[in-house]
Amino acid sequence: MKPSFTVVRDRSAKCFLLFIRGAISVKDRLTAATGAEVPFHHVVTQDGHVSKLVLGHAHCGMVVAARWIANQAIPCLNEAVVQFPDYGVKIIGHSMGAGIAAILAYILRENEKLSSSTCLAFGPAACMTWDLAESGKDFITTIVNRNDLVPSFGKVSAAKLRTEVMASSWVHDLREQIQRTRFLGFVNRSVSFIRSHVPFVSDPRSKVVDVDMLVSNSSEAEVKSSSNSDAALKKRHALACWSCVAAQKHSIDSANHGTHDITNQTDVDAKAEKTDIETAQLVSISMEELDLQESDNDDDTDRGENEPALNETDEDQAVELLETLTDNPHEPSSSSSQSQDPPQLYPPGRIMHMVGLPSSSEPNSSSEQGEEVVALYETPRHLYSKIRLARSMIREHYMPKYIRTMELLIDKLVAEEEDIDDDHKLGSL
Numbered sequence: 222m223k224p225s226f227t228v229v230r231d232r233s234a235k236c237f238l239l240f241i242r243g244a245i246s247v248k249d250r251l252t253a254a255t256g257a258e259v260p261f262h263h264v265v266t267q268d269g270h271v272s273k274l275v276l277g278h279a280h281c282g283m284v285v286a287a288r289w290i291a292n293q294a295i296p297c298l299n300e301a302v303v304q305f306p307d308y309g310v311k312i313i314g315h316s317m318g319a320g321i322a323a324i325l326a327y328i329l330r331e332n333e334k335l336s337s338s339t340c341l342a343f344g345p346a347a348c349m350t351w352d353l354a355e356s357g358k359d360f361i362t363t364i365v366n367r368n369d370l371v372p373s374f375g376k377v378s379a380a381k382l383r384t385e386v387m388a389s390s391w392v393h394d395l396r397e398q399i400q401r402t403r404f405l406g407f408v409n410r411s412v413s414f415i416r417s418h419v420p421f422v423s424d425p426r427s428k429v430v431d432v433d434m435l436v437s438n439s440s441e442a443e444v445k446s447s448s449n450s451d452a453a454l455k456k457r458h459a460l461a462c463w464s465c466v467a468a469q470k471h472s473i474d475s476a477n478h479g480t481h482d483i484t485n486q487t488d489v490d491a492k493a494e495k496t497d498i499e500t501a502q503l504v505s506i507s508m509e510e511l512d513l514q515e516s517d518n519d520d521d522t523d524r525g526e527n528e529p530a531l532n533e534t535d536e537d538q539a540v541e542l543l544e545t546l547t548d549n550p551h552e553p554s555s556s557s558s559q560s561q562d563p564p565q566l567y568p569p570g571r572i573m574h575m576v577g578l579p580s581s582s583e584p585n586s587s588s589e590q591g592e593e594v595v596a597l598y599e600t601p602r603h604l605y606s607k608i609r610l611a612r613s614m615i616r617e618h619y620m621p622k623y624i625r626t627m628e629l630l631i632d633k634l635v636a637e638e639e640d641i642d643d644d645h646k647l648g649s650l
Contacts, residue, residue, distance in 0.1 A: 222285040236309045243316035253317045255282030263327045277353035278564050287324040299334050310338040319345030323361050323569035347375040347566040354567045361570025366626050368611035369618045372568040382608045567602050574600045575626045595629040
């Protein structure tokens with residue numbers, strides 16, 4: 222909650238610049254992650270009297286950081302303004318620093334000596350409610366670069382995006398994939414359980430069925446065919462288990478052949494008979510579980526494609542992810558049913574959006590065909606209540622991208638100004 226900042230005196234512009242750095246360190250990111258909404262009010266004074274009180278909520282971490290900077294900077298700024306009365310105060314920030322700068326502008330303007338403070342915010346986070354953001358249009362200017370994600374990112378907008386994603390066909394495809402994964406996982410666990418209770422013969426000349434090969438073959442059959450996969454899988458499972466039994470019995474008979482100790486022979490026969498009985502029981506249990514699994518899948522298919530068929534408690538991480546995603550956000554739990562929905566946060570002040578356009582779409586454009594032209598628009602605030610996905614929505618948030626776009630914009634404005642001057646000269650001639 223203590224971001225880096227500095228105060229600079231600009232002699233040419235006759236202005237004191239208070240710069241606030243964006244999130245770079247771990248502590249800065251923790252400040253940005255403290256995104257709970259806290260009450261924040263702005264008192265508008267005119268001629269020494271309170272003319273308006275704006276109520277609202279703001280980003281908790283940014284409010285705390287702005288108040289900390291105010292306590293550090295107000296004594297310095299008060300002294301500087303007294304020494305240079307013709308100087309103004311401008312607060313500048315980027316990303317998290319821009320949101321803090323906007324909130325700090327509200328705080329400084331409540332100070333009589335700093336009531337003319339203004340703010341320039343580059344890519345600020347959504348940090349305050351609608352009324353507060355609207356009340357700062359006279360002294361806060363927000364600059365947004367192209368598809369920058371941060372000005373529209375918040376808890377409410379993220380919840381809206383989540384709802385739209387869950388309403389798509391992606392959930393049904395994920396459910397079908399998880400069902401196939403669960404069935405194959407059940408077969409692997411059953412085979413592993415049987416292998417742990419049935420010792421294999423170590424003689425390489427013995428004809429022991431490779432259970433792993435059977436499982437891989439059954440997995441391929443499950444993916445390729447949907448009608449005969451369960452029956453083929455049960456048969457191969459049974460063959461694997463009974464082959465293990467036959468191999469075990471053959472090994473015991475071979476080991477006992479040629480011995481003349483009646484007592485040892487009796488013990489070996491008893492152990493072999495016990496092993497046969499236990500293996501047969503395990504095979505029957507596994508076959509019953511497979512039949513139950515198949516009947517459950519048939520019942521789930523009869524109920525409908527869109528109804529989930531995952532009711533077991535022993536689920537993997539993918540199943541837990543699906544259950545978490547498919548929770549209806551509009552049905553609050555008993556613990557949170559009485560709590561209010563979080564307020565929607567917006568970028569502050571007057572929003573100016575830099576947009577890249579093809580040169581053909583720009584009238585009176587002097588650039589070459591196919592070259593991009595940057596245009597500047599004042600955009601309404603409600604456009605930032607929803608997250609719009611784009612491939613460049615993250616990289617265009619960084620300050621070098623802002624600088625590059627602003628350079629293109631300045632070149633365009635200079636060229637337009639030169640064209641206007643040339644027209645005036647031709648008109649005077």
